[in-house]
Amino acid sequence: MITVPEGFGEGLGDGAPEWVATLPRLAAEFCARWRLAPDGDLLNGFVAVVLPVRRADGTAAALKLTWQDVETEHEALALRVWDGRGVVRLLEHDGEHGALLLERLDHTRTLEDVPIEVAVQVAGGLIRDLRHPAPPEVGAVSFGDLAADAAALGNPVPKSLLDRAVGLARDLTADAGRTLVNGDLHYGNVLAGDREPWLMIDPKPWAGDPEFCLLPLLWNRFGEMDGRRGTWDRARAVAEIGGLDLERACAWAVVRAVEGELWALKAGVDRFGGIAREVAERLSAGAPG
Numbered sequence: 001m002i003t004v005p006e007g008f009g010e011g012l013g014d015g016a017p018e019w020v021a022t023l024p025r026l027a028a029e030f031c032a033r034w035r036l037a038p039d040g041d042l043l044n045g046f047v048a049v050v051l052p053v054r055r056a057d058g059t060a061a062a063l064k065l066t067w068q069d070v071e072t073e074h075e076a077l078a079l080r081v082w083d084g085r086g087v088v089r090l091l092e093h094d095g096e097h098g099a100l101l102l103e104r105l106d107h108t109r110t111l112e113d114v115p116i117e118v119a120v121q122v123a124g125g126l127i128r129d130l131r132h133p134a135p136p137e138v139g140a141v142s143f144g145d146l147a148a149d150a151a152a153l154g155n156p157v158p159k160s161l162l163d164r165a166v167g168l169a170r171d172l173t174a175d176a177g178r179t180l181v182n183g184d185l186h187y188g189n190v191l192a193g194d195r196e197p198w199l200m201i202d203p204k205p206w207a208g209d210p211e212f213c214l215l216p217l218l219w220n221r222f223g224e225m226d227g228r229r230g231t232w233d234r235a236r237a238v239a240e241i242g243g244l245d246l247e248r249a250c251a252w253a254v255v256r257a258v259e260g261e262l263w264a265l266k267a268g269v270d271r272f273g274g275i276a277r278e279v280a281e282r283l284s285a286g287a288p289g
Helices: 016-033 075-082 116-129 146-152 159-174 227-242 246-267 270-284
Strands: 048-054 060-066 090-094 099-103 106-110 179-182 190-192 198-200 205-208
Touching: 016 048, 016 060, 016 099, 075 090, 075 099, 075 179, 075 205, 116 190, 116 227, 146 159, 146 246, 159 246, 159 270, 227 246, 227 270, 246 270
Parallel strands: none
Antiparallel strands: 048 060, 060 099, 090 099, 106 190, 179 205, 190 198
């Protein structure tokens, strides 16, 4: 029924090759269980494959088979909480196998393809409109030992920036809220739909401050920001539209950017690591006068 792309699943962790090998069987099983007919070519991201399908009544949908880890285990729960308001609608779910049946959106049209002013307006509006207390099952935002992680990589992050990130992480997590937030809200994860013009997909749910959501909107479409001033201008725009505290949002972004650089160095994604460092340094330098 499906052919999994070569290399899919690399870097996911222990057990990933075995899981990838089960995907053709799982796709056939859930198409039979939910009475689905394949309706297009298989798509994939880093942690999931998506098969366009049609339900028995002819409705277009998408069958998503997801690698389950701490970031993805509560995706279906978050979609239920938001209940289609600004997000893709969940139609069916099997938590044991990480299978989700979702409404079909237009994957060829995302916020990466519209003027940045429009993209920021839509994304900021999602941050503002999706405020909801996190269910108790959703874990609180947390960070590992950034200093130890940096040491293991030969201390690539300047000490002043690393110390700032460590201190901010300690302070921010100590009094963080319990709002349901999407840790991966970026322009490529907002797709065009029929029910609403733009709908968010692929949430990585956490319980925390809404300000936690800023960073992906800075390092995505990074090349369109004009240096430090452009970075702060975009941060201000997201904060104003999303109803965020700008200072707290930028503090979260510094911590997440340093964490992101360390992850990228470990994973060998050099370009991403460079962008993360640049965002962290621009924000840490403060707003230009």
